[in-house]
Amino acid sequence: MKLFNFSQSRSLWMMHFCTGCGAMEMPPTMTSRFDMERFGIIPMATPRQSDLLLITGYLTIKTLKRVVRAYEQMPTPRYVLGFGSCTINGGMYWDSYNVIKKLELYIPVDIYINGCMPRPEAIIDAFLKLREMIAKGEANAWKKYIENYEWYKKNQSEVFDVEKWSIKNEK
Amino acid sequence: MDAGLIFYGSAIFLMVMGVFIAITGRHLIKILLGIDVFDTGLNLLIVSFGYINGGTAPIFSKYPNIFKNVVDPVPQALVLTAIVIGVAEMAMGLAIVMQIKEKFGTCNIAKLKELKW
Amino acid sequence: MVSPILVIALTLFLAFSIPLLHMLSKKLPPFVPPLATLINLWILITNIKHVGEGAMLITTAGLKPPIAINLAIDKFSLLFAILIQVIGFLLSIYYLSQERKDMRFYMLFLLNILGASGIVMTGDLFNSFVFLEILEISSFGLVASGKDKKALEGGFKYMMIGAIGSSLYLLGIIVLYLSTGTLNMAHIAKLMPSIPDSVKLFSSILFLIGIGVEVELFPLNAWAPDAYQGAMDEISTQLSSIISKTGIYLAARIFLTIYGGLYATNIIFYLAITTFIVAELAALMQKNVKRMLAYSSVGQMGLLMLILSVFAKRGDVFVLTTAILLALNHAFGKGLLFLSLGSLTGNTRNYDIEDLKGAGRANPVLGFLFATGVLSIIGMPIFFGFWSKISLLISIMKANLMYLLALLLLVFLVELYYYANVIVNLFKGEGKKYRIGVIPVSVMLLFALSLIVFGLWPHPVFKIAQNAAASLMERSMYISSILGGM
Amino acid sequence: MAMFLLLLIIGLTGLLAFILGPIKVLRNIISLIGAIGGLLYFVFKIRPGQAYALNIKIYNVHFGTGMSALSIFFGIILLGLFLIFLIASFHEDNDGAYYMFSFFSLLGALGVLFAKDLISFFFFFETMSLFSFLIVLKGNGETSHRSAFKYVMWSAFGAYAFLLGTFLKVNYTHSVMITDISYLGGNIKLWILILLLTPFMVKTALMPFHLWAPGAYTDSKDTYTVFLSGGLSKIGVFGYFIALFNVFSQIAVLYPWLLKVFAYIGAITASLAGIYAFMQDDAKKLLAYSSISQLGYVAVGFGVYSHFSVVAALFHALGHAVFESLLFLVVAGVYYRTKTHDLRKMGGLIKKMPLSFIGLLFGIIATSGIPPTIGFPSKWLLYEAIILKNDLFLVSLVFFASITAFLYSYKLIHSIFLGKLHKEHEHIKEAPFGYGFGIVVLLIPLFVLGTNPGIVVKPIDYIVRFYLKPDLAYNLTNMTTPLGHVNFPAIGITMTLLFTLSFIIYLIFGKSYRAAQEDNYTATEWIDKDFGLHYGGEFYGFMRKAFGKPLTWSFEKILNACLKVVSFLGEIARGFYMGDARVYLFYIILFFAIIVYIMGGKL
Amino acid sequence: MSILYFFLYLLLVTVIGLLYMGVARKVTAHIQNRYGPPIYQPILDVLKLFGKRHTVTHGVMHSLGPVIAYTGIASTLLFLPLGNHTPLLHFKGDLFVVLYLLVVGPLGMALGAGESSNPNATIAMARALSLMLGYEIIFFMATLPVFYHYHTASIYKVIQAQGVFPHWGAIIFPISFLAALFALQGMMGEKPFEIAIAPHEIASGPMVEYGGKYLGLLQLWHAVGIIVETGLLVDIFFGPQNIIWFFIGTFIVFYVVILVNAVMPRFRIEQAVRFYWGIPLLLAILGILQVYIWR
Structure with a gap:
């Protein structure tokens, strides 16, 4: 198990789900200036292949449906990173009718990075923090999703029609 | 064989006229007549072949035959049957022409265009 | 030994007795033709034994050959006579199944059979002209007996050309008579060397035209497609099987026995090739199946004349056997085709390919019969046509005319093209179902069975054809047996 | 006589299958017995080298049927495939005629294998293509009659070329048997070889002659295509062997460029x-x-x-x-x-x-x-x-x-x-x-x-x-x-060994569950069941x-071009019979005048 | 003994392959002026992938795809003589056996990807196979002169025949070697010809539905693939006498391929196939003509 945790921490494949304004911060972290690849983090095309889901900005209900679908398509163990204040408490869209105020209600989040769009250094710092948590085996937010699956589904159903939108395959 | 120019000439002329009528005629009966003229021309030619100068009609009777040379009887016999056959042909032809007139309503051969190409 | 003269006499008597019988009861005349042809057949079969080497001479009016008219029957003419009677008998049974208002039709039919058997058996030239005329006039009548526009037009056209043709034939006979003094075929053949060349040439040209009309050579066969298409189906069967075969017999007798295959034959050789090619190419473009069959039978006649001329060029017994095989195959195959076409279209006389679509599938028996006929004419293996085609090609190969062989094969391909087109249309799609009587089907089945049986076991036919060809080939034997050493 | 008996068995079963057409079960059993009987008979009774003389003496051609090892090789393929085709075809609703035609096409194919001389070779080759044509004609689909037509035209083209080649050969070597012609002078033997090869090139659908094949294969009944493509094309291969080895053995020496x-x-x-x-x-x-x-x-x-x-x-x-x-x-x-x-x-x-x-x-x-x-x-x-x-x-x-x-x-x-x-x-x-x-x-x-x-x-x-x-x-x-x-076998063994190895790797690591069909990555866009x-x-x-x-x-264009030429000629030929009797009369007189003019010199 | 030797050999090649991939990522990173992951990163990735718990499959064939892929490439490896010693003692690799076994790998992956019924995967497979129409023929025509020159069809004999430096295939047949390099670029699926796995267009092509252990197996397949393909080229054109020279050779060739991969954009599929029938085909034909003239 320890070897797996070590290897999982060293090679985190990121599902680059660019929602909201945080997406602009990703290119500098990826390219030569801040080079996140040296920590073994490379952007992957499909949720099937990735372990890390980045929510980089405010989430409207419409994108939440896609995010939940992508999250469920990722193999476990999977980790979620919430960027910016919009994911924490809705940020400057706190009073908007269709923006999600607390990301936690819908999908479990491992690490939040505050700041109205954190700079690349903060993102790298978050990655390193996540690495240690995985290495020590503490980052198991994904278990919460499986254990209280109904609670999450109830919260989601308040916002959109889960029945129509969820994937029906034998879990 | 020496029937002289007149007979041969007229016979051939008749045959050529017959064919000419048959080819250019528009009316069915005119064409039939053309064929008949051609036949008669032919018969005339055959008979004229059989003519021997100075010969008399080849009739045998009980009196001894006083004239030596007799015209060659065989072509004449043939012509007899040929004429009968010509008649039969014309009869059948006219029967057909009657039917065509009834069915097609016209005797003009140009109108008979059912069977083409 | 019943003398074959009875064949002619009997048919003549029965033909003219039909109106009397008609007075007795309406239903009697249809039974006369089958009776007549059956008796003729019986007479001829009894005579097979007597036709020894060379020709069997039957004199009329007691006088020796060169003077009176006599019958000269050798194996070759006997074979054709029997063929005519057999097909005549089958056709007359076919007529039983159709009620006909006009009893005169049976008279014409019997006259036709009379003319045909007369030509085949006669030994005298003028006599053959008379029988030819009887044959032609009765066939004008038969073709026109269809009583609708097409039949009448076809009949008239046939009449016009036939009349001119036969009169030129008569002119030929007269020219020959003048130079030889006799009318007896054997005697003329004997005196042939003594006739001056130019007369022989001129008379052979006249004969060429006279018989050419009958045998449908290239420029003279313009009447054939219209007559075949116009006539009723049974009549076109009769046209293709009986009348054209007698034409071939006449051509063989005159050009081979009398002229010894010298004069007109090389013109015929080229004419026959053009006939075959023109007919097949014309058939290619046809939308009307009946006219297509007409062109194809004209083409087959061209082929037959080609074989005769090939025999004249470098002849041996085998080439003549092929001629007979081709004649038999064409008689039976084409006859079957015309008859089955008639019932396939349910006697509605519209023969367009589109209307025939799927007819073979709708009434399978007729489809099978039509297909057998076509496949036998094309020369497919299981059928009799295969042997006739193979022997045709072998005989041409023996006369080592290789380019002709290649040309023929090419034209056979064209022939296959339009025949396959008909068969394919016949067996595809949904066609109309027609009710057909038992008698016509049984007649057609007889035709088809003969094709298949002889196809699979061709030996007996080969033997008959071989000795018939042998007797035709020995010209001197024919002359000596007739003239009796005169 | 054994070969004759074999052909008889197959022919009879064909006929029986046709007669018993409507009674499905009986017909199937009979045809099955016939096919298996034929196969067993062929395998056990027929030995190479025996010449089963069935000499039908027709003029100089005799129907001798010889037997070579090669024909056994192909015979087994044919009969085996026919059995498979037959068993599979019972599920389709075919009528008696279909079975009769298939049996007769098999008969033709086997006949070709046993043919000793070119004429009987042609006889059986023609029967085979005739009956397979009839089957393709009965095929399903609406274009089957077009492809059947093409099939018969192409095989006839091949067959007539073969016939021309045969008669050229007989003309020069005076023997119809399949004997060597490489001793002949001049390049006539080249022509004979090409002509003899054409039907086999058509049968194995080589490029210029392949136009019939896609149509015929697609439109004939599904199970029959198994036999048509698997079995009958082998006759083409058999033909290659006969043409290139028996008929013209010195080809490598004389015409290497042709090869x-x-x-x-x-x-x-x-x-x-x-x-x-x-x-x-x-x-x-x-x-x-x-x-x-x-x-x-x-x-x-x-x-x-x-x-x-x-x-x-x-x-x-x-x-x-x-x-x-x-x-x-x-x-x-x-x-x-x-x-x-x-x-x-x-x-x-x-x-x-x-x-x-x-x-x-x-x-x-x-x-x-x-x-x-x-x-x-x-x-x-x-x-x-x-x-x-x-x-x-x-x-x-x-x-x-x-x-x-x-x-x-x-x-x-x-x-x-x-x-x-x-x-x-x-x-x-x-x-x-x-x-x-x-x-x-x-x-x-x-x-x-x-x-x-x-x-x-x-x-x-x-x-x-x-x-x-x-x-x-x-x-x-x-x-x-x-x-x-x-x-x-080494390759086979290593592959199985490695397969088990990687299968073990697959089994050790974790369990995977089956996803529903629509649980697919579609850039997380929503798709429903029948998307x-x-x-x-x-x-x-x-x-x-x-x-x-x-x-x-495509070669189709070239073919259509020469078809157009032929139909143009047809138009001219047809134009001759224009329907007016007087014109016909004019033809006769004109013909008479020309002949007399030509012959005038000799008169 | 040979079975243990057999597994060790396979493990060694896989690890070296993974290290090659690590080097590749390192080199591309440095070209892009950044540090790039440690060399052993791919090994970590594979370990992580095998550690994944819940992975998804779309059916038996889907899960068997990577298994067949790995079998294919592993059996090609065993038939490919690495330097002068081959694992399967009595049987020296034959060119055609290797070329046909090379196809089993992609075929297995194609079947697996097809089963996933994801349009991306199927489009990818269509592209991969069409590309094969391009590079496979060039590769064959490029290697043909060498085999023909040494009158043998077995790779092992070719290696032995090449011996000392001036006798290398690449020196005798430079044109064919160039054409072979073009073909290798396509065969490896590197940048200008990365049409099948194009992540931006069709979401990493066939691997779109593969996760966890399947992706791990496919990574192994890719790793061994690198060694086999470059090894094939090295064996034919350089004839390494022993295994060390073999791996150095493969590394150099791989290095060249990576350099090209780092800087090149990506072809569209029909451009790629057309490209292959242009210059590389010409080069290959020239190579063959050279053999004819040479002989």
Whole structure:
């Protein structure tokens, strides 16, 4: 198990789900200036292949449906990173009718990075923090999703029609 | 064989006229007549072949035959049957022409265009 | 030994007795033709034994050959006579199944059979002209007996050309008579060397035209497609099987026995090739199946004349056997085709390919019969046509005319093209179902069975054809047996 | 007499099957007995070398029927395939005539194998193409009469060329038997050879003569195509052997360029047919082109004309009979269930028809010639033979053709079995017993002959050794040629070993659960149940742009051009009979005048 | 003994392959002026992938795809003589066996990807196979002169025949070697010809539905693939006498391929196939002509 945790921490494949304004911060972290690849983090095309889901900005209900679908398509163990204040408490869209105020209600989040769009250094710092948590085996937010699956589904159903939108395959 | 120019000439002329009528005629009966003229021309030619100068009609009777040379009887016999056959042909032809007139309503051969190409 | 003269006499008597019988009861005349042809057949079969080497001479009016008219029957003419009677008998049974208002039709039919058997058996030239005329006039009548526009037009056209043709034939006979003094075929053949060349040439040209009309050579066969298409189906069967075969017999007798295959034959050789090619190419473009069959039978006649001329060029017994095989195959195959076409279209006389679509599938028996006929004419293996085609090609190969062989094969391909087109249309799609009587089907089945049986076991036919060809080939034997050493 | 009896058995069963047409069960049993009886009789009673004289003495042609080892080799293929076809065809609703025609086409094919002289060869060759034409005519589909027409026209073209060649030969050598003509002077023997070869090139659908094949294969009844492509095309291969070895044995010495041209035609056919194959959207048309392409290899084998290139050609002919009929059988089974050949409408059938999937999987592996299966040894031998003949361009062309095999075989298996199951195919069952039995029976030789080819190479080598100097050392399992050495079972064993190894790796790590069909990554966009995910049609559509214009050229255009010329001539000929009697009269008089004028000189 | 030796050999090649991939990522990173992951990163990735718990499959064939892929490439490896010693003692690799076994790998992956019924995967497979139509023929025509020159079809004999430096295939047949390099670029699926796995267009092509252990197996397949393909080229054109030279050779060739991969954009599929039938085909034909003239 320890070897797996070590290897999982060293090679985190990121599902680059660019929602909201945080997406602009990703290119500098990826390219030569801040080079996140040296920590073994490379952007992957499909949720099937990735372990890390980045929510980089405010989430409207419409994108939440896609995010939940992508999250469920990722193999476990999977980790979620919430960027910016919009994911924490809705940020400057706190009073908007269709923006999600607390990301936690819908999908479990491992690490939040505050700041109205954190700079690349903060993102790298978050990655390193996540690495240690995985290495020590503490980052198991994904278990919460499986254990209280109904609670999450109830919260989601308040916002959109889960029945129509969820994937029906034998879990 | 020496029937002289007149007979041969007229016979051939008749045959050529017959064919000419048959080819250019528009009316069915005119064409039939053309064929008949051609036949008669032919018969005339055959008979004229059989003519021997100075010969008399080849009739045998009980009196001894006083004239030596007799015209060659065989072509004449043939012509007899040929004429009968010509008649039969014309009869059948006219029967057909009657039917065509009834069915097609016209005797003009140009109108008979059912069977083409 | 019943003398074959009875064949002619009997048919003549029965033909003219039909109106009397008609007075007795309406239903009697249809039974006369089958009776007549059956008796003729019986007479001829009894005579097979007597036709020894060379020709069997039957004199009329007691006088020796060169003077009176006599019958000269050798194996070759006997074979054709029997063929005519057999097909005549089958056709007359076919007529039983159709009620006909006009009893005169049976008279014409019997006259036709009379003319045909007369030509085949006669030994005298003028006599053959008379029988030819009887044959032609009765066939004008038969073709026109269809009583609708097409039949009448076809009949008239046939009449016009036939009349001119036969009169030129008569002119030929007269020219020959003048130079030889006799009318007896054997005697003329004997005196042939003594006739001056130019007369022989001129008379052979006249004969060429006279018989050419009958045998449908290239420029003279313009009447054939219209007559075949116009006539009723049974009549076109009769046209293709009986009348054209007698034409071939006449051509063989005159050009081979009398002229010894010298004069007109090389013109015929080229004419026959053009006939075959023109007919097949014309058939290619046809939308009307009946006219297509007409062109194809004209083409087959061209082929037959080609074989005769090939025999004249470098002849041996085998080439003549092929001629007979081709004649038999064409008689039976084409006859079957015309008859089955008639019932396939349910006697509605519209023969367009589109209307025939799927007819073979709708009434399978007729489809099978039509297909057998076509496949036998094309020369497919299981059928009799295969042997006739193979022997045709072998005989041409023996006369080592290789380019002709290649040309023929090419034209056979064209022939296959339009025949396959008909068969394919016949067996595809949904066609109309027609009710057909038992008698016509049984007649057609007889035709088809003969094709298949002889196809699979061709030996007996080969033997008959071989000795018939042998007797035709020995010209001197024919002359000596007739003239009796005169 | 044995051969005559065999033909009799088959003929009688055909007739009986026709007579018992309506009573399905009885007819099936009778035809089954006939086929099995024929096969057993053939295997046990008929020995090579015996000349069963059935001499029908017609003029100088006798119907002697000889027997050579090669004809036994092909005879077994034919009868075996016929049995498989028969068992599978009981599921289709065919009438008695269908069975009669198929039996008679088999009779024709066997007759050809036993023919000793050219005329009987032609007789049986014609019967075979006649009855297969009639079957294609009865085929399903609305274009079947067009393709039947093309089929009969092309085989007649071949047959008449053969006939012309035969008569040229008889004219020069005065004997109808299949004897050697290489001693003849001049290049007449070249013409005879080309003419004799044409029907076989038509039968094996080499490039210029292949126009009939796609139509005939697609439109005849599904199960009959198995026999048509697997069995009857082998007669073409048999014909090659007869023409190139018995009729003209010194061809390598006298006309080596002809052989090279023949090889290149075969290679071009293989590659072009392969390219056409992967452009097709109809399963059977795809397989038809693939069959043409595989037969192209056989032609290359004969063209190269060295010992083990001919062995490779015959081996590939056998291989083609096995895997091509396997593919056709599977497609027939799929058609039986889904009633369609169109690749666009199929998909995801692996869930419903696993046995057919396995059959097709190993079928395409064999078609593309991947080692453990029967396809590889013959291809390997062929390559070695061509390189030995130091013709490098030919070997690259043949290799290019075998690459196209990968393309169209993957397209076939993907569009039918993989991908998303259509709603209407939800409840279809596996193909019925007839097809299943055929698949299993064909899979056995696929592997057995693939791993130890010695079984088949021994008899073939025995046949070819007589004509060409053998330089192929072989035993049951491996083959060595001057160039290289291959141990076939070794490849098989290593592959199975490694398969188990990677399967173990697969089993150790974690459990995986099955996802529903629509749980697919579609950039997280929502798709419902019947969203068309299947990418079946236009599979290599973009390749059309890659090939561009050359793809549109086709031999069809040349054929139509000469058809137009012939119909133009027909127009002229028809114009002669214009319908007016007076004109006819004018013809006669004109003709009379001309003749007299010509003859005037002699008068 | 040979079975243990057999597994060790396979493990060694896989690890070296993974290290090659690590080097590749390192080199591309440095070209892009950044540090890039440690060299052993791919090994970590594979370990992580095998550690994944819940992975998804779409059916038996889907899960068997990677298994067949790995079998294919592993059996090709075993038939490919690495330097002068081959694992399967009595059987020296034959060119055609290797070329046909090379196809089993992609075929297995194609079947697996097809089963996933994801349009991206099927489009990818169509592209991969069409590309094969391009590079496979060039590769074959490029290697043909060498085999023909040494009158053999077995790779092992070719290696032995090449011996000392001036006798290398690349030196005798430079044109064919160039054409082979073009073909290798396509065969490896590197940048200008990365049409099948194009992550931006079709979401990493066939691997779109593969996760967890399947992706791990495919990574192994890719790793061994690198060694086999470059090894094939090295064996034919350089004839390494022993295994060390073999791996150095493969590394150099791989290095060249990576350099090209780092800087090149990506072809469209029909452009790629057309490209292959342009210059590389010409080069290959020239190579063959050279053999003819040479002989």
